[in-house]
Amino acid sequence: MKLGLVIDLDTCVGCHACATACKEWNASGVTGPLSDYDPYGAEPSGVWFNRIRHFEVGEYPENKTVNFPMSCLHCENAECVTVCPTGASIKREEDGIVLVDQDKCMGCNLCAWACPYGARELDETSGTMKKCTLCVDRIYDEELEERERQPACVLACPAHARMFGDLEDAESAVGETVRARGGFSLMPELGYEPTNQYLPPRSSRPIPTDDLPKPSTRDKVKEWTNKVVNR
Amino acid sequence: MKPAFSVILFTVASGAGFGLIMLAILFDLFGLGGGFTRETLLQAGVGAFVLITVGLLASTAHLANPKNAWRSFTRFKTSWLSKEGVFAVIFYPFFLLYLLGVYLGGGATPGWALAAGVIAFVLGLLTLFSTGMIYASLKTIRQWSNPLVPVNYLAMGFMTGVLLLYALGLGDLAGVEGQLGLAAALIALAAIVKATYYFWIARPAGPTINTATGFTRARVRILDPGHGHGTFLTHEFGYQPPAGLTVALKVAVFVLAYALPLAMLWPAAEAPGSGAMWVAAVSALAGAAVERWLFFAEARHVVNLYHGAQTT
Numbered sequence: 001m002k003l004g005l006v007i008d009l010d011t012c013v014g015c016h017a018c019a020t021a022c023k024e025w026n027a028s029g030v031t032g033p034l035s036d037y038d039p040y041g042a043e044p045s046g047v048w049f050n051r052i053r054h055f056e057v058g059e060y061p062e063n064k065t066v067n068f069p070m071s072c073l074h075c076e077n078a079e080c081v082t083v084c085p086t087g088a089s090i091k092r093e094e095d096g097i098v099l100v101d102q103d104k105c106m107g108c109n110l111c112a113w114a115c116p117y118g119a120r121e122l123d124e125t126s127g128t129m130k131k132c133t134l135c136v137d138r139i140y141d142e143e144l145e146e147r148e149r150q151p152a153c154v155l156a157c158p159a160h161a162r163m164f165g166d167l168e169d170a171e172s173a174v175g176e177t178v179r180a181r182g183g184f185s186l187m188p189e190l191g192y193e194p195t196n197q198y199l200p201p202r203s204s205r206p207i208p209t210d211d212l213p214k215p216s217t218r219d220k221v222k223e224w225t226n227k228v229v230n231r
Numbered sequence: 232m233k234p235a236f237s238v239i240l241f242t243v244a245s246g247a248g249f250g251l252i253m254l255a256i257l258f259d260l261f262g263l264g265g266g267f268t269r270e271t272l273l274q275a276g277v278g279a280f281v282l283i284t285v286g287l288l289a290s291t292a293h294l295a296n297p298k299n300a301w302r303s304f305t306r307f308k309t310s311w312l313s314k315e316g317v318f319a320v321i322f323y324p325f326f327l328l329y330l331l332g333v334y335l336g337g338g339a340t341p342g343w344a345l346a347a348g349v350i351a352f353v354l355g356l357l358t359l360f361s362t363g364m365i366y367a368s369l370k371t372i373r374q375w376s377n378p379l380v381p382v383n384y385l386a387m388g389f390m391t392g393v394l395l396l397y398a399l400g401l402g403d404l405a406g407v408e409g410q411l412g413l414a415a416a417l418i419a420l421a422a423i424v425k426a427t428y429y430f431w432i433a434r435p436a437g438p439t440i441n442t443a444t445g446f447t448r449a450r451v452r453i454l455d456p457g458h459g460h461g462t463f464l465t466h467e468f469g470y471q472p473p474a475g476l477t478v479a480l481k482v483a484v485f486v487l488a489y490a491l492p493l494a495m496l497w498p499a500a501e502a503p504g505s506g507a508m509w510v511a512a513v514s515a516l517a518g519a520a521v522e523r524w525l526f527f528a529e530a531r532h533v534v535n536l537y538h539g540a541q542t543t
Contacts, residue, residue, distance in 0.1 A: 016457070043460040051462070053537055054455040057446045065454065068444060070537065079370065085313035086302035104302055107295025110312055112467065116371045116438070118534040121463040127296030184445045187438045187533065190370050198445055 002096040002168035003134055004074050004195035005154070006177055010202045012052075012161040014067030019050040021156030022071070022132070030137045031102055035125040047121045049132040050153055064201060069162070071153070072119035072132035073186065073194030074098050080111035080120060088129070096168075096195060097134045105129050116190050139164075167195050232372070233470040234527035241290035242362060243391075243519045245319075246384060248282030249355040250392020251275055252326060256348040258396075259333070259340055264404030269338050271400030276330040278395065287319060311368055315361035318354050325351040359388050366526075373437040373543055374530045379428040386421035387488075387522065391515050393417050394492055397499070398508035407503050411496045418515075422489040425522065429481060432529065435542040443536035453539040468532040472525075480525050488518025 026049055027034045036046035050071040057064050074091075078098050081089045088104035089111050091097070100111075100120075105128040112120040112129060120131045135151035138144065148155065154162045165174035174197075177183070183197035215223070255275040258267055267275070291297050304320070306313040325347045332344015340348070363381025370376050393414050404410050441447045461469070472480075495511035531543040 045458075045460050045462060047463070052457045053453065054457065055444055055446075055451050056454050057444075057451050058449040066444070066446070068537075082309050083312065083365075083368065085304075085306050085310040085316065086299060087306050088299075088302070104299060105296060106299035106303060107297075108293070108303070108312065109295075109467065110310075110365070112463070113532070114369055114371060116533045118464045118537055122295055122467075124295065127294075186445060187442050189438060189442055190533070192370075200445065 001094060001166050002074075002076070002195050003139070003165070004096070004167045004174075004197070005071070005134075005151070006163040006165070006167070006174045006183060006197050006199060007069055008159075008161040008163070008181075008199040009066050009068065010161075010199060011159045012067040012069060013159050014052055014054055014065075015158065016052050017156045017158060018069055018153035018162060019048055019052055021152040022050040023048055025135060025138065025152035026133065029135070030133055031100065031130050033125075034130065035123050037124065047123045047130050049119075049121075049130070051118070066201065069153075070117060070119070071196075072098055072134070073117055073192075073196040074132075074134060076193035076195060077191060079114040079192060083110045083114045085110070097136055098131070099133055099136065100129050100131055102126065102128050102130075116187055116192060117194070134164075167197065232468055232527050232530040232532060233466065234524045235293050237289045237292035238527070239520055239523045241286040242384070243286075243387075243516060243523055244282045244289070245286030246359060246362070246388035246519070247391035247395060247516060248279040248286060249359050250388035250390070251282065251395045252279035252392075253352050253355045254389065254392050254396050255279070256329065256345075256352045260345055260348060264406055264410050267396075267400045267403045269333060269336070271403050272333045272340075273330065274399050275396055276326075276333065278399065280326070280330075283319070283322075311361050311364040315358055315365060318358040318361055322351055322354040322358060325354060356385070359385050371533050372530045374432045374526075377428065377431060379424055379431065383421070383424050383428060386417070386424045387519050390417045390421040390488075390492075391512065391519055394508065394512035394515050398512040401499060401503040401508055404503075408500055411500050414511075415493060415496055418489050418493050422485065425484065425488075437543050438533045438536060439543075440536045440541050443533065452541075453537075456538045464534055465538060468534050469538065470528065471531070472528040477525060477529060480521055484518050484522045484525065486518070487514050488522055489515075491515075492518075 023034060026032055034047040038044050050069060053068045055066045055068055057066050074096055078091045081091045081098060086104050086106050088101045090099055090101065107122060107127040107129065109122060112122065120129050123130050138151065139149050141149060150164045154164045163174050163177060165172045167174055169175050178197045181199040183199050185194050185197060252275060255272055259272060291300055294300055303313055303316050307317050328347035329344050329351055332341050332347065336344065360381050363384035366375040367377060367380040397414060401407060440451045444451050491514045492511035495507045498505065498507040533543050535543065
């Protein structure tokens with residue numbers, strides 16, 4: 001089993017709800033608390049497992065804003081685990097989840113250096129490395145209803161841009177979606193074989209505008225007057 | 232990448248310490264130049280002990296949770312950091328046994344001590360190589376993921392080591408000019424390795440913002456990194472030295488670490504007991520510190536692609 005996330009760059013609206021839900025759940029989860037530094041001050045910062053970046057792809061007018069959530073990709077070839085000298089970083093054999101044992105970590109930062117995706121963040125308060133657990137303390141919890149046994153970020157996403165499942169199984173919902181939508185890995189050239197997959201934005205035909213009524217002379221004068229008055 | 236003072240001190244000091252004692256053992260084993268006196272060997276041993284120990288202690292200063300440092304000996308098979316720690320610790324008993332032999336031998340080191348010395352030599356070599364491999368094994372930083380990185384760590388260690396050794400006891404040796412030839416060769420080797428390295432890393436290569444985001448057929452630029460005031464990632468990996476500064480510091484590396492020590496070999500040949508070798512050794516150590524600072528400062532981690540960098 002290779003548990004992971006599929007992130008749809010077509011529907012992600014960049015609202016940061018996944019990151020907020022993640023922080024809320026995991027602050028009291030297995031690797032919590034997630035320290036904040038100067039939270040109400042001028043320069044707030046802190047530990048997050050999930051961060052959303054915003055990119056512009058293409059040149060105007062063929063350009064597009066792409067919101068880009070990133071958390072641990074739970075790589076098959078997880079170098080962060082290989083370089084760890086203490087054995088605190090592990091990749092679970094049964095489901096491929098990469099975890100940090102908070103009782104063993106010595107805070108040397110080497111795993112964060114080895115991670116190309118910025119998934120690991122040092123908690124200055126505890127002095128240990130913290131990262132996405134894929135909500136390992138949720139997804140197997142039989143006290144929860146079955147539909148609730150998913151990572152907090154997936155449940156929170158209002159755009160259904162996040163899917164959770166077994167990416168080793170090609171017939172699973174996530175496996176089929178990745179195949180149908182042409183899902184891809186980030187920085188495949190580094191050979192980390194990340195489990196999490198990203199779905200590209202759908203290519204949609206441009207909406208035709210040439211059949212719209214042309215503005216009349218009166219409209220043009222009105223528009224021009226408005227501009228002048230505004231000045 | 233943000234250069235950490237503790238790691239610079241660690242790699243420069245322990246590198247020089249290992250280089251110093253390894254060369255002292257080599258001279259003692261083969262009686263090169265008639266061998267050093269017992270006093271010089273003991274001084275080299277104490278000097279190496281101080282340099283290596285100060286270095287190793289400094290290396291623990293960058294740990295955020297040092298109480299778990301003992302666990303770093305447990306992943307010897309997979310982690311180069313673990314290998315480095317294990318080799319460095321096993322080195323000590325053999326190193327101290329060798330020094331004991333020098334102390335008790337009264338001028339002629341006994342065979343058992345030389346045997347311990349040979350083992351200490353190999354372990355020192357492995358420690359230095361492992362230090363280099365900690366960096367060279369990281370595919371995320373192309374300036375480090377380079378075969379010349381471990382070679383450089385070894386070359387700089389031997390170069391600073393030989394200069395310190397000669398500063399302590401060049402006067403002991405016969406055929407001073409031939410001995411200085413060895414120092415000149417080690418300086419030249421280290422300089423060539425470093426020059427080649429700077430040439431190799433000068434051109435952008437590896438992942439770009441396009442492969443990082445998967446959009447490989449369009450221009451991609453960041454609109455917003457998604458955080459207001461920096462994160463662990465920007466703090467750890469965001470530092471980029473001004474281009475003018477790196478050029479100036481590279482000049483400083485070549486002057487302090489290689490050119491000045493090399494120039495000092497001539498006055499040292501005239502008067503082996505004079506301070507010329509000390510000038511060379513101190514200058515080389517200062518140059519090595521600048522070289523190590525640049526090694527960290529010039530490293531561009533691929534995570535910067537998610538914070539706006541176009542290439543690494």
